[in-house]
Amino acid sequence: MSALIVQSLYKIFGSRADEAVRRLADGKPRAEALAGLPATAAVIDANFEVRPGEIFVVMGLSGSGKSTLIRMLNGLLQPTRGSVRVDGVELTTLKPAALRKLRREKVSMVFQHFALMPHRTVLENAGYALEVAGLPKAERRERAMDALRMVGLTEWADNLPHDLSGGMRQRVGLARALAAGTEILLMDEAFSALDPLIRREIQDQLLELQAELGKTIIFITHDLNEAMRLGDRIAVMRDGRIVQIGTAEEILTDPANDYVAQFVADVDRTRILTAASVMEKPQQVLDVNAGPRVAAKALRESQTSVVYVTGPMKRFLGTVTEDEVLRALREGRPHLDGYVSTERVRTVTADTSVADLFADCAESQHPVAVLDERDRLIGVIPRITLLSALAAATPDEPTQDQVELVGTKGEPA
Amino acid sequence: MSLTQSPLDSWLPRVPLGAWTESAVDWATGALGPFFDGVAAVVEALVRPLNDLLTGVPAVVVVLVLAGLGWWLRGWKFALGTAVGLGLVAGMPYWEETMSTLAQVLVASTLALLMAIPLGVLVAENKRASAVARPVLDLMQTMPAFVYLIPAIFFFGIGTVPGVLATLVFSMPPGVRLTELGLRQVDKEIVQAAESFGAPPWMVLLRTKLPLALPTIMTGVNQVIMLALSMVVIAGMVGAGGLGDVIMFALSQVEVGSGFEGGIAVVILAVVLDRLTDSAGDRFPSARAQRLARQAA
Ligand SMILES: Nc1ncnc2c1ncn2[C@@H]1O[C@H](COP(=O)(O)OP(=O)(O)OP(=O)(O)O)[C@@H](O)[C@H]1O
Numbered sequence: 143m144s145a146l147i148v149q150s151l152y153k154i155f156g157s158r159a160d161e162a163v164r165r166l167a168d169g170k171p172r173a174e175a176l177a178g179l180p181a182t183a184a185v186i187d188a189n190f191e192v193r194p195g196e197i198f199v200v201m202g203l204s205g206s207g208k209s210t211l212i213r214m215l216n217g218l219l220q221p222t223r224g225s226v227r228v229d230g231v232e233l234t235t236l237k238p239a240a241l242r243k244l245r246r247e248k249v250s251m252v253f254q255h256f257a258l259m260p261h262r263t264v265l266e267n268a269g270y271a272l273e274v275a276g277l278p279k280a281e282r283r284e285r286a287m288d289a290l291r292m293v294g295l296t297e298w299a300d301n302l303p304h305d306l307s308g309g310m311r312q313r314v315g316l317a318r319a320l321a322a323g324t325e326i327l328l329m330d331e332a333f334s335a336l337d338p339l340i341r342r343e344i345q346d347q348l349l350e351l352q353a354e355l356g357k358t359i360i361f362i363t364h365d366l367n368e369a370m371r372l373g374d375r376i377a378v379m380r381d382g383r384i385v386q387i388g389t390a391e392e393i394l395t396d397p398a399n400d401y402v403a404q405f406v407a408d409v410d411r412t413r414i415l416t417a418a419s420v421m422e423k424p425q426q427v428l429d430v431n432a433g434p435r436v437a438a439k440a441l442r443e444s445q446t447s448v449v450y451v452t453g454p455m456k457r458f459l460g461t462v463t464e465d466e467v468l469r470a471l472r473e474g475r476p477h478l479d480g481y482v483s484t485e486r487v488r489t490v491t492a493d494t495s496v497a498d499l500f501a502d503c504a505e506s507q508h509p510v511a512v513l514d515e516r517d518r519l520i521g522v523i524p525r526i527t528l529l530s531a532l533a534a535a536t537p538d539e540p541t542q543d544q545v546e547l548v549g550t551k552g553e554p555a
Numbered sequence: 556m557s558l559t560q561s562p563l564d565s566w567l568p569r570v571p572l573g574a575w576t577e578s579a580v581d582w583a584t585g586a587l588g589p590f591f592d593g594v595a596a597v598v599e600a601l602v603r604p605l606n607d608l609l610t611g612v613p614a615v616v617v618v619l620v621l622a623g624l625g626w627w628l629r630g631w632k633f634a635l636g637t638a639v640g641l642g643l644v645a646g647m648p649y650w651e652e653t654m655s656t657l658a659q660v661l662v663a664s665t666l667a668l669l670m671a672i673p674l675g676v677l678v679a680e681n682k683r684a685s686a687v688a689r690p691v692l693d694l695m696q697t698m699p700a701f702v703y704l705i706p707a708i709f710f711f712g713i714g715t716v717p718g719v720l721a722t723l724v725f726s727m728p729p730g731v732r733l734t735e736l737g738l739r740q741v742d743k744e745i746v747q748a749a750e751s752f753g754a755p756p757w758m759v760l761l762r763t764k765l766p767l768a769l770p771t772i773m774t775g776v777n778q779v780i781m782l783a784l785s786m787v788v789i790a791g792m793v794g795a796g797g798l799g800d801v802i803m804f805a806l807s808q809v810e811v812g813s814g815f816e817g818g819i820a821v822v823i824l825a826v827v828l829d830r831l832t833d834s835a836g837d838r839f840p841s842a843r844a845q846r847l848a849r850q851a852a
């Protein structure tokens with residue numbers, strides 16, 4: 143079952159919302175559809191499901207409706223139309239008290255500018271959700287301390303937030319959400335106010351925590367690289383609509399439209415693309431029991447100089463070259479056993495990032511062999527393939543949209 | 556109204572605003588008499604003992620207590636200044652009047668704040684209340700101070716009670732305004748954070764919004780007290796007693812000397828009260844934390 147289901151969700155600010163929804167229904171761009179209406183469409187017909195334990199990233203430029211969308215997921219904003227179901231509970235029809243209960247038990251949030259209470263210590267901030275829930279002081283303290291331990295801030299427990307750096311403050315924000323113990327975490331541009339290096343660090347920390355805790359995270363960002371780094375799946379928003387949902391790779395290799403294509407043009411592809419996404423089908427694969435004659439025929443037909451050899455259970459054993467096939471023929475051997483070499487070929491796993499492939503490719507005489515988790519050969523990567531993947535990764539002059547995107551990244555706290 | 560009214564103006568309707576007001580006041584004094592008596596009794600019961608206390612103990616004790624308070628809130632320099640200033644007042648002939656002015660200011664501004672702060676909260680939380688309150692507050696703040704004395708005399712005669720009540724009403728508006736402003740200025744994201752963890756509205760108000768609005772509310776407290784002091788002096792016109800009486804008497808007799816002495820006493824009292832309440836806010840951890848946070852930013 144999905145942790146969160148959003149269906150035909152709209153949020154219109156201003157008046158005449160019904161009319162606005164009607165006009166937007168056929169998919170026209172919002173500026174055109176709402177011309178003359180005293181209404182702003184922040185979110186238009188959003189549909190998605192978030193699976194338990196995944197990091198679902200919503201990415202888009204400033205004003206595309208991300209904050210509005212995430213605030214409807216815990217009822218901070220009331221949707222104009224549509225449905226939000228958290229853990230099977232329809233949120234849009236909940237009474238205020240029931241909504242507050244749901245927030246306490248199921249969904250917590252991390253904010254862009256940390257939103258810590260300046261008059262409370264780090265520990266009191268971390269334990270805020272527990273205080274709201276009415277837990278006794280000792281238990282509150284213990285659980286808040288546990289959360290601070292997870293983010294490495296126990297020795298700051300009795301300080302006020304202003305003693306901390308930006309990155310540390312956001313770790314308190316994260317601890318506050320973790321201490322609440324909810325399954326779902328909403329993070330609205332949680333790292334956008336931080337310096338790039340600090341941001342990187344806290345991203346790593348989030349991924350580490352996530353590997354351990356397996357929360358369901360909805361993460362908002364306008365930074366593509368951040369989206370690609372964190373997201374199991376990514377939804378791209380434009381002008382209030384979700385234009386594509388997919389994994390980082392799907393969005394990179396198969397953008398739904400020009401807008402997404404332009405958006406992703408400046409990403410560092412070598413970190414996102416994996417061996418599996420650039421590999422090619424191996425030309426010549428033979429079982430080790432095949433005879434040298436079969437190998438010679440294969441070489442002749444494919445006009446290559448190397449054959450990839452697999453053993454029992456299709457496990458990859460190595461390569462044989464023309465010379466060795468000739469030697470086997472001359473020595474009259476019935477199969478290739480004993481001629482297979484692992485000297486001239488490097489192997490990598492399918493999820494190796496392209497950035498880490500260069501060394502292997504350079505050292506491997508033949509195209510690098512890509513193996514799955516059971517050491518079966520699933521593809522090869524010739525040098526030329528790697529080079530052309532790299533070429534696609536280097537964008538031409540940035541377009542106007544990308545310049546804007548880069549501009550919004552360095553936004554100060 | 557001039558007797559030689561131009562015939563051109565004769566078509567203008569007469570508006571007997573004065574007569575209407577009179578009959579409204581007449582009705583109110585009759586119908587609400589018991590209510591006004593009750594209010595008067597309460598104010599009397601608050602002012603009298605405080606007045607008796609402040610004038611009853613030796614001046615030195617009062618000076619030392621206020622100087623000690625100044626030390627705690629601002630440090631020894633301010634304590635010394637307070638001691639010297641109030642010592643000067645004690646050395647002049649109007650110490651008792653100064654103390655009775657202080658008593659009236661304290662009662663009037665405390666009552667004003669008890670009403671102004673909850674009203675400010677209501678106005679900040681409720682759009683409709685805000686729409687009603689805004690023009691009323693504007694009107695109250697543009698009305699000349701003397702005007703407040705008129706209904707006070709009507710309902711309560713002359714003396715300390717009408718003086719304190721006129722002062723109370725006159726000094727309330729900045730208390731309401733600054734409470735509203737303070738609450739509205741609280742960082743939206745922090746309020747949302749509180750709400751996002753399921754805090755009910757009262758908890759958000761008491762534990763998040765009010766503490767964060769405190770510095771602004773304290774500015775309101777300071778302004779209310781300052782306005783109260785200025786009004787209490789004017790209330791000397793209705794026989795409220797205290798320094799107002801001294802100054803009114805000096806004015807009517809053109810006695811420069813005693814007028815100056817009374818004036819100096821008011822100024823010294825004003826400075827001491829202003830500085831004390833100005834720094835009182837910083838005694839609250841939330842205010843201090845915010846000041847530090849701002850300095851760091
Ligand atoms: N309370 C509001 N009243 C009216 N319009 C609003 C309101 N909140 C947001 N909007 C509008 O809705 C649109 C989407 O805003 P939103 O804040 O969700 O965008 P965003 O993607 O989070 O942008 P950013 O990256 O700047 O945070 C914008 O055009 C904005 O002006």
Ligand SMILES: [Mg+2]
Pocket residue numbers: 208209210331
């Ligand atoms: Mg936003």
